[in-house]
Amino acid sequence: MKSLLVGFAAVFVVVGCGDGTSLSDTSVSSGSDDEVVSDAVVPNGQVVDVQVLDNSYRPLDLTIEVGTEVRFDNKGRNEHNILPDVVKSDAELIELLATDDSPTVWGVVSTELTPGDEYSHVFLEPGVYPYYCSIHGVPGKGMYGVIVVE
């Protein structure tokens, strides 16, 4: 019997351990003639800052392109909030955020916008977004602002 096969043992190749992170799961089935998802707006990479002061937003009026991120920066010494005009209080905003995940729903409660904190939201749907701080204003008066998304 020959027992000289040992020489072949050195030929192992150790590259078979690829991690398999192929991008194949992002492929979308094409060939259909309805275009349901093709018009989805994505973030455009632009970021615009709104300063949250005591007690106003600057700028008060802001016009942005759809897909822009607006970053609210609390530069004041007090808590503020950012409530869409459709809600009356932090509690109503919390409920709205919990029950409606459409892209037009946004805002942040005062306990999460203390001095030095930031809140960012990417506006993915054109429209007019009036907002206010319920501590220092009411819709359209006092501490309020408007974002127009085009």
Ligand SMILES: [Cu+2]
């Ligand atoms: Cu305020």
